[in-house]
Amino acid sequence: MANDASTVFDVVILGGGSGGYAAALRGAQLGLSVALIEKGELGGTCLHRGCIPTKALLHAAEVADETREAADFGVLATFQGIDIKGVHKYKDDVVAGLYKGLQGLVASRKVTFIQGEGRLSSQTSVDVNGQRIEGRHIVLATGSVPRSIPGLDIDGDRIISSDHALKLDYIPKSAIILGGGVIGCEFASVWKSFGVDVTIVEGLPHLVPLEDENSSKLLERAFRKRGIKFELKSRFSGVEYTAEGVRVSTENGKSIEADVLLVAIGRGPVSTGLGYEEQGVAMDRGYVLVDEYLRTNVPTISAVGDLVPTLQLAHVGFAEGILVAERIAGLKVVPIDYDGIPRVTYSNPEVASVGLTEAKAVEQYGKEKVVTLKYNLAGNGKSKILKTAGEIKLVQVKDGAVVGVHMVGARMGEQVGEAQLIYNWEALPAEVAQLIHAHPSQSEALGEAHLALAGKPLHAHD
Amino acid sequence: MANDASTVFDVVILGGGSGGYAAALRGAQLGLSVALIEKGELGGTCLHRGCIPTKALLHAAEVADETREAADFGVLATFQGIDIKGVHKYKDDVVAGLYKGLQGLVASRKVTFIQGEGRLSSQTSVDVNGQRIEGRHIVLATGSVPRSIPGLDIDGDRIISSDHALKLDYIPKSAIILGGGVIGCEFASVWKSFGVDVTIVEGLPHLVPLEDENSSKLLERAFRKRGIKFELKSRFSGVEYTAEGVRVSTENGKSIEADVLLVAIGRGPVSTGLGYEEQGVAMDRGYVLVDEYLRTNVPTISAVGDLVPTLQLAHVGFAEGILVAERIAGLKVVPIDYDGIPRVTYSNPEVASVGLTEAKAVEQYGKEKVVTLKYNLAGNGKSKILKTAGEIKLVQVKDGAVVGVHMVGARMGEQVGEAQLIYNWEALPAEVAQLIHAHPSQSEALGEAHLALAGKPLHAHD
Amino acid sequence: VAPAAAAPAVVAVISPLVRRIAREHGLDLAQVPGTGPDGLITRRDVERAIERPVE
Ligand SMILES: Cc1cc2nc3c(=O)[nH]c(=O)nc-3n(C[C@H](O)[C@H](O)[C@H](O)COP(=O)(O)OP(=O)(O)OC[C@H]3O[C@@H](n4cnc5c(N)ncnc54)[C@H](O)[C@@H]3O)c2cc1C
Ligand SMILES: Cc1cc2nc3c(=O)[nH]c(=O)nc-3n(C[C@H](O)[C@H](O)[C@H](O)COP(=O)(O)OP(=O)(O)OC[C@H]3O[C@@H](n4cnc5c(N)ncnc54)[C@H](O)[C@@H]3O)c2cc1C
Numbered sequence: 001m002a003n004d005a006s007t008v009f010d011v012v013i014l015g016g017g018s019g020g021y022a023a024a025l026r027g028a029q030l031g032l033s034v035a036l037i038e039k040g041e042l043g044g045t046c047l048h049r050g051c052i053p054t055k056a057l058l059h060a061a062e063v064a065d066e067t068r069e070a071a072d073f074g075v076l077a078t079f080q081g082i083d084i085k086g087v088h089k090y091k092d093d094v095v096a097g098l099y100k101g102l103q104g105l106v107a108s109r110k111v112t113f114i115q116g117e118g119r120l121s122s123q124t125s126v127d128v129n130g131q132r133i134e135g136r137h138i139v140l141a142t143g144s145v146p147r148s149i150p151g152l153d154i155d156g157d158r159i160i161s162s163d164h165a166l167k168l169d170y171i172p173k174s175a176i177i178l179g180g181g182v183i184g185c186e187f188a189s190v191w192k193s194f195g196v197d198v199t200i201v202e203g204l205p206h207l208v209p210l211e212d213e214n215s216s217k218l219l220e221r222a223f224r225k226r227g228i229k230f231e232l233k234s235r236f237s238g239v240e241y242t243a244e245g246v247r248v249s250t251e252n253g254k255s256i257e258a259d260v261l262l263v264a265i266g267r268g269p270v271s272t273g274l275g276y277e278e279q280g281v282a283m284d285r286g287y288v289l290v291d292e293y294l295r296t297n298v299p300t301i302s303a304v305g306d307l308v309p310t311l312q313l314a315h316v317g318f319a320e321g322i323l324v325a326e327r328i329a330g331l332k333v334v335p336i337d338y339d340g341i342p343r344v345t346y347s348n349p350e351v352a353s354v355g356l357t358e359a360k361a362v363e364q365y366g367k368e369k370v371v372t373l374k375y376n377l378a379g380n381g382k383s384k385i386l387k388t389a390g391e392i393k394l395v396q397v398k399d400g401a402v403v404g405v406h407m408v409g410a411r412m413g414e415q416v417g418e419a420q421l422i423y424n425w426e427a428l429p430a431e432v433a434q435l436i437h438a439h440p441s442q443s444e445a446l447g448e449a450h451l452a453l454a455g456k457p458l459h460a461h462d
Numbered sequence: 463m464a465n466d467a468s469t470v471f472d473v474v475i476l477g478g479g480s481g482g483y484a485a486a487l488r489g490a491q492l493g494l495s496v497a498l499i500e501k502g503e504l505g506g507t508c509l510h511r512g513c514i515p516t517k518a519l520l521h522a523a524e525v526a527d528e529t530r531e532a533a534d535f536g537v538l539a540t541f542q543g544i545d546i547k548g549v550h551k552y553k554d555d556v557v558a559g560l561y562k563g564l565q566g567l568v569a570s571r572k573v574t575f576i577q578g579e580g581r582l583s584s585q586t587s588v589d590v591n592g593q594r595i596e597g598r599h600i601v602l603a604t605g606s607v608p609r610s611i612p613g614l615d616i617d618g619d620r621i622i623s624s625d626h627a628l629k630l631d632y633i634p635k636s637a638i639i640l641g642g643g644v645i646g647c648e649f650a651s652v653w654k655s656f657g658v659d660v661t662i663v664e665g666l667p668h669l670v671p672l673e674d675e676n677s678s679k680l681l682e683r684a685f686r687k688r689g690i691k692f693e694l695k696s697r698f699s700g701v702e703y704t705a706e707g708v709r710v711s712t713e714n715g716k717s718i719e720a721d722v723l724l725v726a727i728g729r730g731p732v733s734t735g736l737g738y739e740e741q742g743v744a745m746d747r748g749y750v751l752v753d754e755y756l757r758t759n760v761p762t763i764s765a766v767g768d769l770v771p772t773l774q775l776a777h778v779g780f781a782e783g784i785l786v787a788e789r790i791a792g793l794k795v796v797p798i799d800y801d802g803i804p805r806v807t808y809s810n811p812e813v814a815s816v817g818l819t820e821a822k823a824v825e826q827y828g829k830e831k832v833v834t835l836k837y838n839l840a841g842n843g844k845s846k847i848l849k850t851a852g853e854i855k856l857v858q859v860k861d862g863a864v865v866g867v868h869m870v871g872a873r874m875g876e877q878v879g880e881a882q883l884i885y886n887w888e889a890l891p892a893e894v895a896q897l898i899h900a901h902p903s904q905s906e907a908l909g910e911a912h913l914a915l916a917g918k919p920l921h922a923h924d
Numbered sequence: 925v926a927p928a929a930a931a932p933a934v935v936a937v938i939s940p941l942v943r944r945i946a947r948e949h950g951l952d953l954a955q956v957p958g959t960g961p962d963g964l965i966t967r968r969d970v971e972r973a974i975e976r977p978v979e
Contacts, residue, residue, distance in 0.1 A: 401940070425939075425940045425941055425944065426940050426943070426944065427940040428940065431939065431940055
């Protein structure tokens with residue numbers, strides 16, 4: 001599609017991250033003419049500063065741990081340390097490979113990719129590089145950036161965000177991580193494996209506070225065992241520079257020193273100064289408000305991804321982007337069941353879940369209607385082989401479907417694929433139990449948990 | 463349940479392996495009185511000489527490989543070799559832990575466990591330790607042992623079976639593995655990681671010949687890259703001792719020398735001299751014949767596991783044991799769909815599948831009704847992070863359900879849990895595609911493959 | 925999750941997907957003859973029943 005002044009695209013997408021590029025790829029596939037405007041790099045946060053680089057670091061961390069503990073498996077090896085340059089090279093190569101693939105994909109689907117910073121200039125146009133790009137539909141997908149709080153200035157040196165942490169060219173001796181959510185826990189896990197003395201400071205009573213309390217507790221136990229320190233129910237009150245690092249103080253009177261402070265208290269939408277409000281798009285605290293079809297109040301404008309107040313996950317962005325493209329192309333679309341979105345914290349051990357926590361299920365169905373079951377990975381052969389500890393907790397509506405699956409343990413993130421089918425397809429425990437899983441595998445643990453919930457535990461006590 | 467002379471058990475089970483103990487545990491759970499007779503160790507082949515110890519070795523091998531390649535991930539380490547004593551200790555600890563758990567389970571379910579070699583003495587009794595154990599029902603579950611062929615004497619020293627290979631207290635310099643099936647490929651994988659020069663000799667045209675040809679080819683490519691040699695379409699013709707090892711010759715004129723020869727050409731049923739034929743149980747080449755409810759021709763006698771001519775897998779034994787127990791207890795049971803049993807070869811890379819191969823699907827539905835799709839793991843972020851190569855191949859009945867899932871790649875064995883639901887629940891590609899998988903994960907590759915099959919590839923070229 | 929998830933399945937079906945298709949088409953599974961192993965209702969069975977409703 002030529003990008004001359006007279007062109008009116010079917011869709012103009014502002015922002016080429018997970019949400020934006022998914023909408024572009026699916027739209028083009030459905031025959032729409034698509035312009036995709038990106039000021040930085042195609043792939044956005046997830047590919048360049050989020051999911052992918054963090055998971056590469058986490059895998060390097062896993063390799064470090066396995067190397068250190070190799071003798072426990074009969075492998076003679078000496079761990080000599082982390083070559084941080086090598087880690088970055090590995091990580092950057094992974095990113096570069098996927099980046100190239102994505103660029104090829106966007107090119108092959110004939111999406112008009114426009115490099116530049118865009119601004120919504122009317123309800124049907126975006127201005128970029130001094131040019132007006134017109135579209136019958138506009139999709140806002142400008143994503144999010146790390147957030148801070150008043151009194152906490154991210155200097156990029158001793159007080160850093162995940163953006164900086166991913167590029168740190170040295171390994172600090174000690175680090176404080178503000179925020180015990182997914183990002184905080186993942187960095188805590190990486191750094192600990194790299195030999196850093198880590199302390200997490202979290203205001204809520206638990207790490208990964210959005211997860212079922214059981215998962216939080218299991219992660220806390222595992223972190224404690226690994227020597228990752230954490231202060232819960234500790235609200236940040238201030239930070240000051242020391243001779244060599246920083247000192248963080250909390251409202252409950254704690255004072256902690258370290259080389260660096262990683263601020264991982266959440267991410268805020270990118271929407272200021274982009275013309276959204278001027279064009280009448282309804283917003284709330286910087287987020288663009290949408291209905292279940294991702295439509296804003298302006299009929300020609302949709303919004304997806306971290307910019308809208310749904311779960312901030314790359315695959316949520318994918319799902320939303322695809323939904324919008326299909327809707328614009330005139331296909332019948334079904335609203336996303338956000339409870340059915342799989343969630344993974346890729347720390348060691350991993351935390352994965354789909355569906356409702358026990359607390360939410362009780363809220364929704366009433367206490368007497370909710371049944372839960374825990375299966376300990378100690379009974380699972382493959383988990384024993386991996387020397388990992390953890391549990392699977394199932395939440396079921398009495399005599400009904402499984403409405404929540406919560407898992408903790410090494411590599412358990414991969415089990416959320418199966419769990420996702422179970423939740424979203426509304427399976428009864430007996431329907432899963434009927435299918436005997438591969439032995440020995442971690443997926444078998446999911447099978448055993450459902451056997452137990454169906455009243456016929458095999459490798460578990462009644 | 464006291465084991466005095468007057469007791470008549472509801473079920474007497476001969477053999478305490480996967481099939482036998484599953485029948486015992488489920489039977490006891492359903493209120494049946496159960497006697498379980500085992501001449502060796504509870505848990506049988508799988509726990510002591512099969513699934514579990516091999517998977518422990520494979521994990522030690524994985525640790526060895528990761529340690530060797532640590533620098534590629536920025537981890538500084540020196541690999542110094544394999545401490546075979548340490549490997550055995552690790553492996554034996556895993557087995558011992560699970561063995562203890564299983565013993566506890568059998569005890570807690572009040573199964574009468576009888577140690578001793580039993581023999582079917584009538585259609586309703588087994589003789590063991592000079593005592594007659596009577597049962598209203600008998601379940602034969604005596605399993606299998608490594609098989610050899612005429613002219614090939616397993617001496618336990620230079621010519622060994624998997625039983626010996628699992629206990630080898632040294633690492634040979636070189637090894638020939640006769641048989642490129644699951645067991646042969648798993649040992650080839652372990653040994654190569656341990657530094658052994660390995661050659662597989664297989665009579666059929668492919669390694670893992672029961673898998674879809676695409677999987678076999680991918681495994682062969684990966685093995686070639688790893689330096690694992692193999693001779694396909696090469697039928698064994700003879701073996702002779704050399705000064706230090708063995709020399710194997712094949713019908714197509716090859717001659718290969720190595721320190722040891724592992725015979726992994728299959729396993730034969732344990733049934734000779736156990737009174738089965740005398741009591742009128744119909745058999746075929748040593749296998750006990752059963753119908754789809756695992757009933758032999760003798761109304762009081764059932765048989766399960768490797769003893770019957772179905773897939774020789776531990777979880778098949780579990781499924782069959784459970785089915786028999788439930789049937790005897792009067793529950794309604796559904797015959798097992800053997801195509802729906804997940805199959806995993808735990809080599810590096812792993813090979814996993816469920817459902818029909820393309821060839822079988824074509825046979826069953828006709829060529830014009832079969833659609834296939836391949837998704838290359840090169841496009842999968844998590845696989846890139848793991849530096850693994852491979853593919854997912856889906857086999858679909860045109861406009862219908864997915865009837866085959868075939869996967870190759872590191873850790874892909876864990877994806878067979880989800881694949882198993884897809885196959886057994888007769889899912890359409892669009893029903894899987896609808897559910898956006900966790901990013902980044904290997905399960906996402908399964909999601910992408912279904913997106914592509916549903917005509918809406920996201921991270922793949924159209 | 926639709927509240928219907930809580931309803932116990934009294935009829936044996938081959939998969940939760942079959943239950944969902946039936947529910948979406950207002951089909952009473954008790955009226956659908958199953959042709960799967962042991963009378964299990966398969967996907968084809970519900971699809972057939974939807975095409976030509978049982979009298
Ligand atoms: C450290 C970290 C780890 C994470 N790990 C995971 C994980 O493992 N799994 C997961 O699912 N999610 C993860 N996430 C979240 C995930 O990265 C986001 O949910 C996802 O990137 C959101 O996609 P998006 O398209 O909405 O926004 P973004 O990816 O932020 O993309 C927005 C794009 O818009 C561009 N843009 C902004 N303004 C303009 C403008 N005016 N003109 C042109 N272009 C503009 C930006 O340059 C950017 O490329 C992680 C995030 C972080 C920070
Ligand atoms: C090296 C190897 C690796 C394997 N890996 C896997 C894998 O990863 N996954 C998988 O699913 N399967 C695997 N298998 C196959 C799996 O081990 C078998 O399918 C499974 O053990 C069969 O169970 P069973 O109960 O039928 O027989 P067995 O496990 O063989 O049990 C039979 C039991 O009967 C006892 N017995 C025999 N005769 C008598 C008698 N007269 N009196 C009393 N007791 C008797 C034996 O001592 C034995 O304990 C593997 C097998 C091998 C050899």
